[in-house]
Amino acid sequence: MKIVVIGGSGHIGSFLVPRLVREGREVINVSRGTSKPYTDSPEWKQVRQVIADREQEDRDGTFGDRIAALGADVVVDLVCFTLDSAKALVSRLRGETGHLLHCGSIWRYGASMKLPLAEGSDSADEPTDEYGIQKRDIARMLKQETASGGLVTTSLHPGHIVGPGWHPVGPLGNFDPSIWQKISAGQTVQMPGSGTELMHHVHADDLAQAFAKAIERRDEAAGEDFNIVAPTALSVRGFARIAASWFGQTAQFETVGWEEFRRSTTPEHAETSWAHLSRNHCFSIEKAKSLLGYAPRYEPEQAVHESVQWLIDNKQLSLAEG
Numbered sequence: 001m002k003i004v005v006i007g008g009s010g011h012i013g014s015f016l017v018p019r020l021v022r023e024g025r026e027v028i029n030v031s032r033g034t035s036k037p038y039t040d041s042p043e044w045k046q047v048r049q050v051i052a053d054r055e056q057e058d059r060d061g062t063f064g065d066r067i068a069a070l071g072a073d074v075v076v077d078l079v080c081f082t083l084d085s086a087k088a089l090v091s092r093l094r095g096e097t098g099h100l101l102h103c104g105s106i107w108r109y110g111a112s113m114k115l116p117l118a119e120g121s122d123s124a125d126e127p128t129d130e131y132g133i134q135k136r137d138i139a140r141m142l143k144q145e146t147a148s149g150g151l152v153t154t155s156l157h158p159g160h161i162v163g164p165g166w167h168p169v170g171p172l173g174n175f176d177p178s179i180w181q182k183i184s185a186g187q188t189v190q191m192p193g194s195g196t197e198l199m200h201h202v203h204a205d206d207l208a209q210a211f212a213k214a215i216e217r218r219d220e221a222a223g224e225d226f227n228i229v230a231p232t233a234l235s236v237r238g239f240a241r242i243a244a245s246w247f248g249q250t251a252q253f254e255t256v257g258w259e260e261f262r263r264s265t266t267p268e269h270a271e272t273s274w275a276h277l278s279r280n281h282c283f284s285i286e287k288a289k290s291l292l293g294y295a296p297r298y299e300p301e302q303a304v305h306e307s308v309q310w311l312i313d314n315k316q317l318s319l320a321e322g
Helices: 013-022 042-046 054-060 063-069 083-093 130-147 178-185 204-216 236-246 258-263 267-277 286-292 300-313
Strands: 002-006 026-031 048-051 074-077 099-103 153-158 160-162 188-192 201-203 225-228 252-256
Touching: 002 013, 013 026, 013 042, 013 204, 054 063, 054 083, 063 083, 074 083, 074 204, 083 099, 083 130, 099 130, 099 204, 130 153, 130 225, 153 204, 160 204, 160 300, 178 188, 178 236, 188 236, 188 258, 188 267, 201 204, 201 300, 204 225, 204 286, 225 286, 236 252, 236 300, 252 258, 258 267
Parallel strands: 002 026, 002 074, 026 048, 074 099, 099 153, 153 225, 160 201, 188 252
Antiparallel strands: none
């Protein structure tokens, strides 16, 4: 089986591409060629590299032709962010490729109303940001494409992706690295809201597992969409308490209103926190477990801890001394 992975040098592909090679697949990685994978696996030596600027080629109307010319049985699209781009690829691959898998996002859902959120339910508001709207619309288009007898497609929607090599979404719902220094020092952390807001992470390797299983179980995955997250979600308070224990500390925190929180940090960090915590997301993975055999290895705190430890080991994170 020949598999083309679009954007295979990023967070997900760094784990997915080696996994597919180990399974005996012929893999072609299509990327801009500007970054190296996050994992230095020997399997990368067996991967054919194709350099492409998707944004430019989408504007030129040539990207679909480039992918179709590779003659893949399966195409995994990890870096599609607009409905127009997705439609163009589907139109070109229809009748030529056996299976297209798209990486969506849990942000296709707006703020939660009933938990856990399941695929196809009305348990969340519609998305309000452009990224989430595009991911929602792409998933709907793909489902309709397959239902109408066109290209076989599957969309997988990951939570907050975590893994070695990059900063995880932290206890306050943002990427501010200073949170780890405060927690490791036992300092008091100001938490916006009630502290009970939820975030749902997923380890990049568990997400890679889900993609590999969807490829393997094409018939079960055809025309379906899946939430791909860890078995459980973390609350702000719980996340802080667990993280403090990694450093031999007891979490010290106080809850504050959003306006006060915004005054205590940068506009960027405050907006990111609001974007994560106001959604208050917790997802069901029963559909993925049932149809794909998805079996995540990492609880969310294990996945985040691995990320934090990697940052510490590689001197990319400053902690309290002592």
